[in-house]
Amino acid sequence: MSPAAPxxxxxxxxxxxxxxxxxGGADIVDLKQPAFGALGAWSTQALTAAVMLWSAWGEQLGAAGRxxxxxxxxxxPMVPGLIRAAAERVAGTGVPLVKVGLxxxxxxxECIEALAPLASRVRLIGVLFADEAPDFAVLAALGRAGFAxxxxxxADKKAGSLTAHLDPLTLGQFVxxxxxxxxxTGLAGSLRLEDIPALVGVGADYxxxxGALCEGGRTGTLDPVRLGQVHARLREPSDH
Structure with missing residues (x-):
């Protein structure tokens, strides 16, 4: 039986x-400012407005429908106090999933341990970087700290997509x-439409x-047609 589509x-x-x-059928809507780096953040005010909109979706569609x-x-920077403060700022706006670059x-x-108290209150997602030779031993620490x-x-969007750095076998071991x-688990990093078939078989949750969703690359504007193409490709039956 083929695995469920990510x-x-x-x-x-x-x-x-x-x-x-x-x-367009996104399963997770992820708030990010690509112009400000690999994990560029929204302002506190903008995050608060986004949480209000998300809450309104819950009223219209039911929590399960949004x-x-x-x-x-x-x-x-990988400084425990700074990373904890940044995560607390985002969590304080009511965003349910908070992504922290590691x-x-x-x-x-030390940074992961500093986030453990917050992980008991909000769902934290650690983000590793394929182009930095990540150490998968950190996964045990994330589990112990209560990350979701x-x-x-x-990290460097000019250095090629995720698949240029890690092959599907290595990604499967990570998952x-x-x-x-x-x-x-989630996989990202300048993914293109043509990367999807190989990555679906890896078995990640997301x-x-x-960039693949945008007119003009990752700092361009979201294009519903491109989003529709990615959504459809993700749901095509795979041979795995």
């Missing part, structure tokens, strides 16, 4: 794109190891897109 995470830059992503909502905390650093474990999930993305620690 969900679609669509990164959006404003409330209008949020609406387009919801209408996509999940995630937001990034920005490209933070850059390769000798202080990664983990994603692999790319299996993350599951062993109770973490949901695939994340920005």
């Amino acid at each position: 969900g679609l995470l669509a990164s959006v830059t404003d409330l209008h794109e949020m609406e387009l992503a919801r209408a 996509p999940a909502l995630s937001a990034t905390v920005g490209d933070q 850059f390769v650093s000798p202080h990664a474990n 999930g983990v994603m692999i993305d790319t 299996a190891e993350a599951r062993r620690h109770g973490l949901m 695939l994340g897109f920005r």
Whole structure:
């Protein structure tokens, strides 16, 4: 039996794109500002408005009928106090899934431990970077700290897509190891339409897109037609 198709995470830059992503069938609407780095963050005011819109969707569609909502905390230095403060800021707006970039650093474990108290109150998603030779040993630390999930993305968007850095076999090992620690999984990083067939077989819970959904690349504007193409490709029966 083929594995269930991964969900679609669509990164959006404003409330209008949020609406387009919801209408286009995104399973997670991800609030991110690509112009500000790999995990560029929305302002507190904009996040609060986004949570209000998401709450209104819940009233219209029921909680089960709306996509999940995630937001990034920005490209933070791996300093425990700073990363905790950034995550607290985003969590304080009511965003239910908070994505924290974990850059390769000798202080990664300290940063994860600093986030453990927050992980008991909000669903934290750790983000590793494929182009930084990530250490999958960190997955055990994320599990211990109570994180809800983990994603692999790319830090340098000019250095090629996720598949240029990690092959499907390695990504499959990442997914299996993350599951062993109770973490949901996502793959992202300049993914293109043609990357989908190989990645569906990896078995991650979500695939994340920005550039492939946009007219003019990741800093362009969300295009409903491109979103529709990605959504359809994700749901095509695979040979795996």
